[in-house]
Amino acid sequence: MIQPESLVVLLVGLPLLGAILTFVYPRAATAVTAACAAGMLGAASGVAYAVMVGGGWSQDLGGWAPPLGIGWQVDGLSASLLLLTAIVGSAGAAHRAVEGLDQPFFWPLWLFLWGALNALFLGADLFNLYVALEVLALAAVALIAMAGGGALPAAWRYLLASLLGSTVYLMGVALLYGRYGALDLGLIAGALEPDLPSALGAGLICLGLLLKAAVFPLHFWLPSAHGRAPTVVSAALSALVVAAAWYLLVRLWFGPFAGLQGPGPDWLFGLIGTGAMLWGGLLALVQRRLKMLIAYSTVSQLGFGLLVIPLAVGAGAESAWRGAVVLVLAHGLAKAGLFLAAGSIARAHGHDRLDALGGMGAGVVLPWLALVLAGASLIGLPPSGGFLGKWWMLQGALAAGGWVWVAAILLGTLLTAVYVFRMLSVVIRPAAPVPPAGGGGLPGALPAFVLALLALGLGLAAPVLEHLLSGDAMTGGPA
Amino acid sequence: MIYLVLAGVLFVIGLHGLFVARHLLRKILSLNVLSAAVFLFLVALARQAEPLDSVPHAIVLTGIVVSVSTTAVALALLVRLSRPRGNNAAPAGKESR
Numbered sequence: 374m375i376q377p378e379s380l381v382v383l384l385v386g387l388p389l390l391g392a393i394l395t396f397v398y399p400r401a402a403t404a405v406t407a408a409c410a411a412g413m414l415g416a417a418s419g420v421a422y423a424v425m426v427g428g429g430w431s432q433d434l435g436g437w438a439p440p441l442g443i444g445w446q447v448d449g450l451s452a453s454l455l456l457l458t459a460i461v462g463s464a465g466a467a468h469r470a471v472e473g474l475d476q477p478f479f480w481p482l483w484l485f486l487w488g489a490l491n492a493l494f495l496g497a498d499l500f501n502l503y504v505a506l507e508v509l510a511l512a513a514v515a516l517i518a519m520a521g522g523g524a525l526p527a528a529w530r531y532l533l534a535s536l537l538g539s540t541v542y543l544m545g546v547a548l549l550y551g552r553y554g555a556l557d558l559g560l561i562a563g564a565l566e567p568d569l570p571s572a573l574g575a576g577l578i579c580l581g582l583l584l585k586a587a588v589f590p591l592h593f594w595l596p597s598a599h600g601r602a603p604t605v606v607s608a609a610l611s612a613l614v615v616a617a618a619w620y621l622l623v624r625l626w627f628g629p630f631a632g633l634q635g636p637g638p639d640w641l642f643g644l645i646g647t648g649a650m651l652w653g654g655l656l657a658l659v660q661r662r663l664k665m666l667i668a669y670s671t672v673s674q675l676g677f678g679l680l681v682i683p684l685a686v687g688a689g690a691e692s693a694w695r696g697a698v699v700l701v702l703a704h705g706l707a708k709a710g711l712f713l714a715a716g717s718i719a720r721a722h723g724h725d726r727l728d729a730l731g732g733m734g735a736g737v738v739l740p741w742l743a744l745v746l747a748g749a750s751l752i753g754l755p756p757s758g759g760f761l762g763k764w765w766m767l768q769g770a771l772a773a774g775g776w777v778w779v780a781a782i783l784l785g786t787l788l789t790a791v792y793v794f795r796m797l798s799v800v801i802r803p804a805a806p807v808p809p810a811g812g813g814g815l816p817g818a819l820p821a822f823v824l825a826l827l828a829l830g831l832g833l834a835a836p837v838l839e840h841l842l843s844g845d846a847m848t849g850g851p852a
Numbered sequence: 853m854i855y856l857v858l859a860g861v862l863f864v865i866g867l868h869g870l871f872v873a874r875h876l877l878r879k880i881l882s883l884n885v886l887s888a889a890v891f892l893f894l895v896a897l898a899r900q901a902e903p904l905d906s907v908p909h910a911i912v913l914t915g916i917v918v919s920v921s922t923t924a925v926a927l928a929l930l931v932r933l934s935r936p937r938g939n940n941a942a943p944a945g946k947e948s949r
Contacts, residue, residue: 440907500911500914503918504914504918507918507921507922510922511921511922511925514925514929515925518929518932525929525932525933526933528929529876529929529930529933532922532925532926532929533870533879533883536883536922536926537870537883537886540883540886540887540890543887543890543915544863544889544890544893547890547893547894547897547908547911550894550897550907550908550911551893551897554901554905556907
């Protein structure tokens with residue numbers, strides 16, 4: 374049997390190798406990407422299985438132990454996100470291949486994005502994580518800019534926000550290094566004391582990550598960037614890139630910065646999360662374009678994820694932690710499905726203005742079906758993954774007596790339901806005539822449908838998820 | 853110590869420039885000042901350590917590579933943005949949209 378340690382190396386090495394190959398041999402790009410996608414799906418499943426059987430582990434690259442070497446770590450959280458990345462990445466690539474748009478450099482950038490995400494989910498070194506963040510941001514900016522026209526200013530704003538976020542992050546890393554002389558997450562976690570330089574460094578790191586995760590009120594760049602990017606790119610950005618920043622924030626908060634936890638920061642993060650939920654939901658309600666509605670919904674759903682910080686302390690912590698992770702996973706699957714389906718519909722109609730779209734009819738049946746299923750998971754109807762995540766989070770909140778957060782989650786869910794139904798009200802309209810060659814047809818919408826089904830079916834995998842995530846509640850990683 | 857203070861001052865100058873500048877090229881330059889502040893901070897830290905600490909130097913070298921790449925991407929995007937309009941001074945309304 375192959376060692377899980379070498380599977381992990383494959384997860385980062387394969388996309389980077391593939392990116393170079395697709396750059397050098399553009400004509401074989403689809404085949405190379407398909408091979409990479411298959412390899413990474415296999416490797417991510419293998420890693421997730423290994424974590425389920427034997428728990429998480431950490432490994433030192435090249436046999437160099439920290440503080441000099443750079444470590445990687447794998448646990449339930451990172452394994453599940455790696456698997457999510459592999460699924461969404463493959464579905465997006467399939468959609469793109471069917472779409473048949475011929476843009477130079479799409480495939481290398483796609484694979485770079487993928488590799489950076491995988492490196493981010495594995496890293497256990499503050500500076501290594503910074504480099505992964507930068508590669509991720511550069512690939513994302515170039516992919517957004519590919520749409521041209523109105524996407525260019527959006528890409529520019531995303532670039533500036535992202536660079537500011539990572540520079541602020543790096544300043545925080547420098548402060549922490551100056552204080553403790555270490556970059557490894559485990560070493561900092563062991564040494565951390567709640568004094569001024571540590572608090573300032575941690576604060577800067579969190580600020581930079583909040584900017585990158587587009588958390589309210591720092592979300593100004595997200596909707597236009599996600600709404601105007603090419604369809605596949607929107608799917609990857611909303612499902613994965615935002616989740617990556619969330620992952621890093623949570624990983625650091627419950628890992629190295631655990632010594633700084635207290636009622637003050639908990640309330641602050643909780644209020645930010647609630648604000649994001651309500652503000653993003655309200656703005657999603659007033660959008661006129663389908664893709665922009667879905668983009669604002671990302672801002673709102675991220676608020677749910679952020680509530681893990683006030684909830685995952687004290688009683689009910691483990692349940693809240695599991696719930697938040699499942700919620701982010703379900704959101705990733707559902708959101709990617711929504712964007713791919715919306716892209717198929719927009720291509721069939723030639724636009725995505727909500728008031729002028731026709732209902733479910735010949736040619737757009739499957740995309741609308743995917744939209745309905747993914748929307749159900751977003752609201753949290755049983756048995757979807759969204760339901761399971763919210764259920765566990767609510768259980769945790771009730772156990773801890775956090776009535777404010779219970780109310781916030783319920784209110785956010787209500788808003789989600791309203792804007793999803795606003796989107797779905799289009800379905801029951803009379804079908805509009807669709808130009809026969811307009812869409813990618815059935816194969817183009819198939820990945821969206823599969824993603825939506827997975828989001829829906831995630832709730833049925835509750836025992837598996839519980840087992841996968843049970844090992845790393847709050848510790849942020851294996852000891 | 854004076855270098856650490858200087859790095860802090862540069863950081864604030866960079867932040868101020870990024871938010872105040874209207875011209876897109878100035879925004880890129882402000883970001884460069886910002887990252888230079890971080891690099892100065894790291895190098896000043898390395899100098900204070902006894903014996904000399906080499907890890908911050910490695911970080912700064914990597915950081916410079918990253919900063920050069922991001923600046924290149926930003927400049928390329930700037931060129932694309934300015935091409936159809938013929939001037940690269942962004943209209944005031946553009947940033948607020």
